[in-house]
Amino acid sequence: MDERVVAEAVAAAPVVARWTGAQRRDTLYACADALAAAGDRILRVVADETGLGQARLTAELGRTTGQLRQLGDYVAAGRHLSVRRSAAGGPGGVDIDQIVVPVGPVAVFSASNFPLAFGVMGGDTGSALAAGCPVIVKAHPAQPLTSQLLYDLVAPAFASEPAAFALIHGGASTSVALVKADGIKAVAFTGSQAGGRALLDAVASRSEPIPVFAEMGSINPVFVLPGAARDADRVAALAGSVTGSSGQLCTKPGLVVVPDSPVGQAFASALAALVAGGDTHRMLTDAMAAEHGSWVRAAQASGLRVDRGEGDPAPMAVTVSRADLHRLLDGELLSEHFGPSVVIVLAAEEDFAAVAAGLEGQLTATVHADASPQDHALAQQLLPVLIGKAGRIVWNGVPTGVAVVDAMLHGGPWPATSASWSTSVGSAAIERFQRPVALQGVPADVYPR
Amino acid sequence: MDERVVAEAVAAAPVVARWTGAQRRDTLYACADALAAAGDRILRVVADETGLGQARLTAELGRTTGQLRQLGDYVAAGRHLSVRRSAAGGPGGVDIDQIVVPVGPVAVFSASNFPLAFGVMGGDTGSALAAGCPVIVKAHPAQPLTSQLLYDLVAPAFASEPAAFALIHGGASTSVALVKADGIKAVAFTGSQAGGRALLDAVASRSEPIPVFAEMGSINPVFVLPGAARDADRVAALAGSVTGSSGQLCTKPGLVVVPDSPVGQAFASALAALVAGGDTHRMLTDAMAAEHGSWVRAAQASGLRVDRGEGDPAPMAVTVSRADLHRLLDGELLSEHFGPSVVIVLAAEEDFAAVAAGLEGQLTATVHADASPQDHALAQQLLPVLIGKAGRIVWNGVPTGVAVVDAMLHGGPWPATSASWSTSVGSAAIERFQRPVALQGVPADVYPR
Numbered sequence: 001m002d003e004r005v006v007a008e009a010v011a012a013a014p015v016v017a018r019w020t021g022a023q024r025r026d027t028l029y030a031c032a033d034a035l036a037a038a039g040d041r042i043l044r045v046v047a048d049e050t051g052l053g054q055a056r057l058t059a060e061l062g063r064t065t066g067q068l069r070q071l072g073d074y075v076a077a078g079r080h081l082s083v084r085r086s087a088a089g090g091p092g093g094v095d096i097d098q099i100v101v102p103v104g105p106v107a108v109f110s111a112s113n114f115p116l117a118f119g120v121m122g123g124d125t126g127s128a129l130a131a132g133c134p135v136i137v138k139a140h141p142a143q144p145l146t147s148q149l150l151y152d153l154v155a156p157a158f159a160s161e162p163a164a165f166a167l168i169h170g171g172a173s174t175s176v177a178l179v180k181a182d183g184i185k186a187v188a189f190t191g192s193q194a195g196g197r198a199l200l201d202a203v204a205s206r207s208e209p210i211p212v213f214a215e216m217g218s219i220n221p222v223f224v225l226p227g228a229a230r231d232a233d234r235v236a237a238l239a240g241s242v243t244g245s246s247g248q249l250c251t252k253p254g255l256v257v258v259p260d261s262p263v264g265q266a267f268a269s270a271l272a273a274l275v276a277g278g279d280t281h282r283m284l285t286d287a288m289a290a291e292h293g294s295w296v297r298a299a300q301a302s303g304l305r306v307d308r309g310e311g312d313p314a315p316m317a318v319t320v321s322r323a324d325l326h327r328l329l330d331g332e333l334l335s336e337h338f339g340p341s342v343v344i345v346l347a348a349e350e351d352f353a354a355v356a357a358g359l360e361g362q363l364t365a366t367v368h369a370d371a372s373p374q375d376h377a378l379a380q381q382l383l384p385v386l387i388g389k390a391g392r393i394v395w396n397g398v399p400t401g402v403a404v405v406d407a408m409l410h411g412g413p414w415p416a417t418s419a420s421w422s423t424s425v426g427s428a429a430i431e432r433f434q435r436p437v438a439l440q441g442v443p444a445d446v447y448p449r
Numbered sequence: 450m451d452e453r454v455v456a457e458a459v460a461a462a463p464v465v466a467r468w469t470g471a472q473r474r475d476t477l478y479a480c481a482d483a484l485a486a487a488g489d490r491i492l493r494v495v496a497d498e499t500g501l502g503q504a505r506l507t508a509e510l511g512r513t514t515g516q517l518r519q520l521g522d523y524v525a526a527g528r529h530l531s532v533r534r535s536a537a538g539g540p541g542g543v544d545i546d547q548i549v550v551p552v553g554p555v556a557v558f559s560a561s562n563f564p565l566a567f568g569v570m571g572g573d574t575g576s577a578l579a580a581g582c583p584v585i586v587k588a589h590p591a592q593p594l595t596s597q598l599l600y601d602l603v604a605p606a607f608a609s610e611p612a613a614f615a616l617i618h619g620g621a622s623t624s625v626a627l628v629k630a631d632g633i634k635a636v637a638f639t640g641s642q643a644g645g646r647a648l649l650d651a652v653a654s655r656s657e658p659i660p661v662f663a664e665m666g667s668i669n670p671v672f673v674l675p676g677a678a679r680d681a682d683r684v685a686a687l688a689g690s691v692t693g694s695s696g697q698l699c700t701k702p703g704l705v706v707v708p709d710s711p712v713g714q715a716f717a718s719a720l721a722a723l724v725a726g727g728d729t730h731r732m733l734t735d736a737m738a739a740e741h742g743s744w745v746r747a748a749q750a751s752g753l754r755v756d757r758g759e760g761d762p763a764p765m766a767v768t769v770s771r772a773d774l775h776r777l778l779d780g781e782l783l784s785e786h787f788g789p790s791v792v793i794v795l796a797a798e799e800d801f802a803a804v805a806a807g808l809e810g811q812l813t814a815t816v817h818a819d820a821s822p823q824d825h826a827l828a829q830q831l832l833p834v835l836i837g838k839a840g841r842i843v844w845n846g847v848p849t850g851v852a853v854v855d856a857m858l859h860g861g862p863w864p865a866t867s868a869s870w871s872t873s874v875g876s877a878a879i880e881r882f883q884r885p886v887a888l889q890g891v892p893a894d895v896y897p898r
Contacts, residue, residue, distance in 0.1 A: 395891045
């Protein structure tokens with residue numbers, strides 16, 4: 001890695017920190033406008049490099065430009081500022097006011113599965129810039145053309161301070177060198193658990209600790225309560241959530257728990273059939289395709305009930321009893337992986353909470369319930385367990401499709417993320433890159449807020 | 450370490466998490482009441498074990514009980530809850546609401562220099578309990594009697610769930626075992642940089658990363674601007690801030706920068722004389738006394754101007770030019786240490802910002818200025834640099850004496866703390882031990898908030 005890139009970001013940090021909220025907004029809007037204006041070209045390059053479909057990419061481009069503008073509006077309105085003020089709370093009755101300041105240069109790793117929304121100018125970059133931090137993005141090695149195109153399109157928005165935003169290319173050694181560089185003050189990553197762990201370990205060897213916001217995905221359990229299991233209309237949306245984007249979303253449901261009853265078994269069969277009949281397209285990288293292939297072979301060798309569809313990657317559902325689930329919990333079939341695959345578990349409804357309690361930390365947990373007192377009573381028992389495991393609880397919906405709104409929490413306990421107190425989607429994502437400072441008795445003419 | 454202690458805290462975690470705000474308040478009030486009722490006994494034991502004076506300890510006990518009640522009031526009023534809500538912000542127009550949940554068992558290390566306010570039932574323990582987390586405190590090895598007494602006094606407040614609060618004794622290996630234990634979800638520490646670093650390194654070897662909130666102190670620079678340097682009345686408070694509690698406060702000013710002018714030199718001389726004439730009492734531990742002794746010898750061997758007083762520990766001021774400061778910056782005289790010592794720097798006022806820029810991260814930075822346009826103009830240049838370095842800016846005051854109020858920020862960039870986004874004093878200290886969860890479309894009858 002060329003260390004001058006970091007030195008330049010360090011030099012730019014005080015300049016970027018002084019950008020007003022309006023200047024940050026204007027910069028983010030300029031980036032969004034540049035991306036929107038080049039939409040057709042972007043979609044062509046990205047589709048070619050990723051295999052993702054046009055409808056999906058068109059929606060993702062809209063989300064990407066929308067979230068940049070939303071982050072800009074948020075800071076222009078001063079909504080990222082601290083509201084903590086203790087009037088006359090200091091010694092001698094002076095006021096104490098909290099302000100927030102940017103942490104400094106941020107290293108962002110663009111994600112392969114959201115080449116736009118979590119790419120070079122995605123949510124992590126946008127929230128760091130909104131916080132007033134220079135950003136150095138490392139391009140995903142599988143998407144050099146997409147990454148460079150996005151950078152080239154938005155670079156003119158940084159004409160007044162080109163070092164506010166830089167792009168580097170490279171492999172694992174470049175990633176490690178970047179997060180170990182002295183001037184870097186925070187890391188944002190979306191990717192695999194192995195990748196996140198490698199960054200955490202590299203950062204642990206620094207003399208100055210810095211936070212690593214690694215979002216690594218999960219199996220996103222879905223619990224279908226007995227009343228809801230009678231509603232066959234729910235199956236299609238769940239199956240689509242498994243196979244959409246060839247199952248390459250960090251919120252893809254990888255585990256669906258249904259009642260072990262005739263109604264539940266029918267729901268499970270319908271879901272398995274719809275998943276196996278789902279459309280897929282080529283996966284993002286050869287490594288992901290190989291990982292899904294390995295999962296498919298493990299499922300077929302397991303002796304469990306398998307519904308396998310056509311296509312490459314093959315969409316696939318494995319249906320198991322609760323007894324089987326136990327031996328799956330530490331194995332490959334229930335480890336987070338990308339691909340159009342799902343494990344369906346038939347369990348007695350009184351065991352749902354125990355199944356939930358056995359899971360690791362998750363980005364999301366979903367409950368399907370009808371309006372009956374029975375389903376609501378069961379949900380009341382289940383929810384505290386799920387809330388203890390996940391960053392977001394979805395009620396009668398699907399976990400894929402993360403709304404970009406203030407109250408969103410896209411995060412969760414390890415191993416879903418490395419920083420369960422943070423979110424990488426929504427305006428609170430900005431907080432990852434700022435720190436509070438208390439001003440004790442400082443006159444407003446000396447430091448305006 | 451007896452691992453059953455952690456297992457019991459893990460088992461207690463869901464119970465403590467369900468305590469309502471009012472129950473948490475009642476528990477914290479019961480602890481405060483128990484400490485207040487045993488005040489005389491506590492003061493005797495602590496004074497004997499620490500050497501700290503009665504006036505200081507009396508004030509500290511009041512602060513300790515006050516902050517427990519304040520934390521209780523805060524959560525009973527629901528002020529720790531998230532205010533983020535996106536009405537109709539989810540897919541299909543459902544509401545998204547954020548709630549906060551406790552992270553689980555917290556390991557707290559009691560601090561030697563605040564045996565009450567950051568001791569067994571101090572601010573870290575209080576804020577973790579307020580968040581709804583069980584706490585395991587490791588007693589400071591130098592204060593076994595104080596620690597056990599405090600624990601025994603408050604234990605009855607946890608009669609309904611004794612494992613909500615546990616005390617263990619031990620040395621460094623116990624500390625490492627505690628923070629590496631699987632069930633521990635966060636660490637709060639106040640102490641030396643070496644101690645904080647050791648905990649960070651131990652945590653880095655865990656399979657599940659957890660946050661370490663280590664507050665490690667700093668040299669807390671004070672800048673006396675030219676107008677303020679004419680005001681001799683400011684000297685006494687500064688000198689008292691250096692020598693109070695024998696200089697064993699993490700916010701003790703260890704560096705005072707004054708103008709290199711006749712007025713500034715007079716201020717420096719007066720400050721040095723008052724520091725050297727300050728009263729001291731025995732230090733908290735032999736190791737701290739030895740460290741101060743080493744500092745004193747280094748100062749005397751340095752060839753710099755030294756004002757040394759009587760007493761053990763000896764109060765002492767070293768006065769240097771800005772040219773000397775350069776060679777001190779990486780050496781012993783300007784490393785954070787406990788003891789009634791200060792380095793006074795004579796510098797041209799136009800160099801103040803450059804001196805500030807050369808410093809590491811700090812808990813506090815203080816500016817003394819009069820009302821003149823000259824001092825305010827200089828402060829306007831200096832403050833952005835200091836805000837980039839410190840967690841709290843003090844205007845015309847002393848950094849010691851941390852107000853326990855909502856807007857307080859007792860924290861700061863590395864090496865002052867390991868988590869610059871957090872505070873260990875004030876109600877926001879609770880946030881260290883909770884994480885947000887988004888509820889997407891969840892009906893209020895299933896999960897009330």
